[in-house]
Amino acid sequence: MSEDTPSGEVYALLDDEYARRILTSTNTTTKSAKELSEECDASLPTVYRRVERLIDCGLLEERTKLEDNGHHHSVYKARLKRLTVELENDELKLTIEEQTDESMADRFTAIWDEL
Incomplete structure (x- = not known):
């Protein structure tokens, strides 16, 4: 989660059925x-x-994503691994743990291999 993103915005977004479906998909x-x-x-x-x-x-x-014909298009991948909401000192604290399944070097190698 971006440091500038207010927790309330994340709560509202996760209340949206389409946003949740996109993340799970x-x-x-x-x-x-x-x-x-x-x-x-x-x-x-x-x-x-x-x-x-x-x-x-x-x-x-x-x-x-690069296609065999040289064209490309955007694809999306969830970064969310775990979301925790804690009550501390009369305040809700939101913590988001991101997935770390692939490094930038791994992505570059995968793109290079597709060429």
Whole structure:
């Protein structure tokens, strides 16, 4: 989660059914906006709005997928591994643990191998 992101914004986003579906759908594999639209039974504009908000909050990342024909498109992957809400000193404290399944070097190698 970005340090600048207010906890209330994350709470509101996670209250949204489409945002939750996008996160759960991209937990183990990357998905395109079209795939997310079909899986979430949502319009593409709805998916893109939620994706943008999830990225802004640091819960989702955008990656570029290269096709065999040289074209590319965006795919999305959840960054959220664990979300914890604690009550400390009469205040709710939100802690987000990000997934660390792939390093930048691993991603670069995967992209290079696809070329």
